[in-house]
Amino acid sequence: MASNTPLKVxxxxxxxxxxxxANGLRRxxxxxxxxxREVRRTDRLQGFRIHINPHGSGALAELLSPELFATFVACSxxxxxxxxxxxxxxxxxxxxxxAETASAHADRDHYGISRITLRRILLAExxxxxxxxxxxxxxxxxxxxxxxxxxxxxxxxVGDVLVGxxxxxxxVRAQYLPQARRVDTGIVTIAGKYALTPSARDRxxxxxxxHPHSVIPPSGCGxxxxxxxxxxxAPGVALGSDGTELTPGFLFDDTQPYVFWAFAAERDRFGVxxxxxxxxxxxxxxxxxxxxxxxxxRRLVAESDSATATLLPIKTSVPIPRWTPTTVTLxxxxxxxxxxxxxxxxxTALRDAQLLCxxxxxxxxxxxxxxxxxxxxxxxxTDYGFAAVRTSLSTAERAVADGRLGRMMxxxxxxxxxxxxxxxxxxxxxxxx
Numbered sequence: 458m459a460s461n462t463p464l465k466v467x468x469x470x471x472x473x474x475x476x477x478x479a480n481g482l483r484r485x486x487x488x489x490x491x492x493x494r495e496v497r498r499t500d501r502l503q504g505f506r507i508h509i510n511p512h513g514s515g516a517l518a519e520l521l522s523p524e525l526f527a528t529f530v531a532c533s534x535x536x537x538x539x540x541x542x543x544x545x546x547x548x549x550x551x552x553x554x555x556a557e558t559a560s561a562h563a564d565r566d567h568y569g570i571s572r573i574t575l576r577r578i579l580l581a582e583x584x585x586x587x588x589x590x591x592x593x594x595x596x597x598x599x600x601x602x603x604x605x606x607x608x609x610x611x612x613x614x615v616g617d618v619l620v621g622x623x624x625x626x627x628x629v630r631a632q633y634l635p636q637a638r639r640v641d642t643g644i645v646t647i648a649g650k651y652a653l654t655p656s657a658r659d660r661x662x663x664x665x666x667x668h669p670h671s672v673i674p675p676s677g678c679g680x681x682x683x684x685x686x687x688x689x690x691a692p693g694v695a696l697g698s699d700g701t702e703l704t705p706g707f708l709f710d711d712t713q714p715y716v717f718w719a720f721a722a723e724r725d726r727f728g729v730x731x732x733x734x735x736x737x738x739x740x741x742x743x744x745x746x747x748x749x750x751x752x753x754x755r756r757l758v759a760e761s762d763s764a765t766a767t768l769l770p771i772k773t774s775v776p777i778p779r780w781t782p783t784t785v786t787l788x789x790x791x792x793x794x795x796x797x798x799x800x801x802x803x804x805t806a807l808r809d810a811q812l813l814c815x816x817x818x819x820x821x822x823x824x825x826x827x828x829x830x831x832x833x834x835x836x837x838x839t840d841y842g843f844a845a846v847r848t849s850l851s852t853a854e855r856a857v858a859d860g861r862l863g864r865m866m867x868x869x870x871x872x873x874x875x876x877x878x879x880x881x882x883x884x885x886x887x888x889x890x
Contacts, residue, residue, distance in 0.1 A: 463488060464821035467606050467616040469593040469629050471495070473572075474789035474806030475622030476579035479586060481520035481814035487821045490616075491583065492608060494592035494623075506685040506717055507575070508669070509533075509568040513804035516811035518564030522582060526563070529578050533568040539668030542871050545680075547664070547751035550673065550868050551875035569669070571685060572803075593621075593628050596785065604784050617827065618817065619785045622806075625772065627791035634787070638775045639794050644853055645731060647743040648719040650765040651757050653686070660760070662753035665716060671856075672754065676864055678722040678746065679856040681798075682757070686714045718757060719769070720746055721798075722857050731768050740766035771796045773850050776843035782832035788813060793842035795849035798856055805845045809838055 464487050468475045471493030482489040509517070518526050542550040580587060592609040596619055599605055604619045621629025630637055651657065658666070665682060672680035720743050724731065727742060734742065740763035747758050774794040789806030816830035825833075858864070874880040 464618065464817060464827070465489075465616040466618045466620060466817060467492065467604070467614055468620045468622050469606070470621065470623030470627075470791065471576075471580075471587060472622060472624060472789065472806070473575060473579065473803050474810045475620065476576065476583065476587075477516065477520045477807055478620065478622065478788065478810040478814055479583055480522075480525070480579060481810065482817060483583065483586065484520070484522065485814070485818045485821070487818060489586060490614060491587045492591035492593060492606070492614075493587055493589050494609075495589060506569050506683050507572050507803050508800045509570060509575075509807075510801070510804045511565045511567065513807040514566055514568060515564045516804075516807035519811055520807075520814060521578075525578055525581060528581075529570070529575070530563055530568070532574050532578065533570045541664075541668060541670045543664075543670050543672055544868070545672055545674040545747075545750040545754065547662070547753050549875075550871040553668075569683070569685070593623055595632060596629070598784070602784065617784060618831070620813065621785070621787040621791045622789055623791055625774075625790040625794035627787065629785065630787055630791050633783075633785050634777065634780060634792075637777050637792065639772050640775060642771045642773055642796060642850065642853060643723050643725075644721060644771040644796070644857055645724050645727070646719045646721040646769045646771065647731070647739050647746075648717065648765075648767045648769055649740060649743065649758065649761040649763075651716040651718065651761040653684075653714040653716065657760065660756060661716070662756075665753065665757060672750075673864065673868060674750070676859045676861045677726055677857060678720065680721070680747070680754075681717075681719045683717045684714075685717065716757060718761070719797075720758070721771070721853075722746070726857075734768070736766045737763045739763075739768055769797075771798075771853060773853075774843075774846055776839075776846060779836065779839055782828050782835055784827065784831070786813070786831050786835060788838075792838070793846050795846045796853040797849075798853040799845070799849040801845050801849060805842055808841065809834075812837060 466482055466487060466489045468479055468489060468491045471491050475491055479489045479491045517529055521529065539552070539554050541552040544550065590610065591612065594607045594609045596604055596606045599615070603615055603617055605613055605615050606619055607613045619629065621627050621633065623629055625639055651661070666684045669681070669683040672682065727746065729742065731739065731742070740761065743766065744759050747755055772794065773796050774792070788809045790802065793805065795802050795805070813834045816834040819825045820827040820830040
C-alpha cells in the first residue's frame, strides 16, 4: 500500500465473521469487497439458532450501525438468555433463568438468534460490496506488495489485504498455511427439529420451551436442546439496502418456530455406519439411542419430522505455531475451526472481526504500519482463538465421556452451584465466554 493511497480490503467468504468485518470497515470509510461463493443472498439458508455471548454482542454493537444493532436485538429469539442442565430423566441440575442472566447493557448481553436472520441483518447495509457467485480460487502477491485475488469464474481483484473468512474448509488457508490442519474428533451428532405447531406445542413439556438445555446422561453421550420462538409480527424496525423491511423473526423460508435437538456420542457407540444412513434412518437411530430417557425427551426426538434429521461429524482445527504476518490473514473458522459444544465459534469469529477491523482502520489512517497492524491482530487472535479451540474440544470430549464417576461429580458441582447464588452467577458468566 502506497503511503498516500487508501486501503482496499478483499474478504473471501460471506459468513458471519466476514460480513461483520465488512460492516465495520465500511462504517469507518475503508474500501472493502466481499466475495461469496453462493449465487444469491438467499442461498445460504442452513443453520439453526445460535447463541451470541457478550463478546459477540459487543462486537456487533461496534461493527454495525446503531439501527442495525437495534434490529439484531429486536430479531433475537425469545428465550435466548436462560440456560439449564438436566439429566436424561429431565431432573434439573441447575437452571439459569432469563431474568438472572439479563444485562442492563445490550452490548454485554446474551442473545439467541437464527443464523439466517443474523446473516440477513449483516447483509442489509452492504449493498453492492457483496459479490455473489464469486468463489475464491487463489491469490498472488504483486511486486508492489498488493494482492491479486483470482476467483473460480475467471475474474480477479487487486487489493492491499486479503482476509480469508471462508470457513472450516478455507481455500485461502490451504494456500497460505498448508500446514494448518482440521481433523475429525471421532464425535458425531444427529440433529433434528421438532416443529412447534399448536398441537405439537401442547404435547411438549413446557420446560423444554423455556430456554436451551444440556442433557447429561450417566455416561457416553449427551444432548443439546434449544427452542426457537419468534416475536409476533411488528412494524419493521429497519430497512435493508434492498428496501425490504426487517421485521423480528424474518427468516426467508424458515419462519416456523421449532425446538432444535442434537444427540452426540463417539461414532463407534452408535453401532452402525451413520454415513450410510438416510434422514429417516438417522432419525430412527436417535430414537433408539434415547430409549430409556424421560418420556418428555423421547417425545421430542420421536415426534420430530424425520426429514430434518442431519448427521454432523464434529471436527476441530489443530493449533499451530505463530507465523510471520503478510498481507493475507484469516478470520473465524478459516483459522480456528472448533466444535460446537462450547457455543463459542460464531462469537470468536465476531471477536476476530472486531479486532481486525480496529487494526485495519488504524493502518488505513496511518496510525500504524499495515504489517504491524495485521501482526498485532494475529498475535491476539491466535492466543484467544486457539484457546477457544482447546476449550471447545475439551467440552466435546467431556460431553461424550464414558466415566460415570466424572459425570456424578460434574452433576454434584452443578447442583451445588444452583444452591449458591454467587457461584451460580459466576458459572453462567463463564458459559460461552
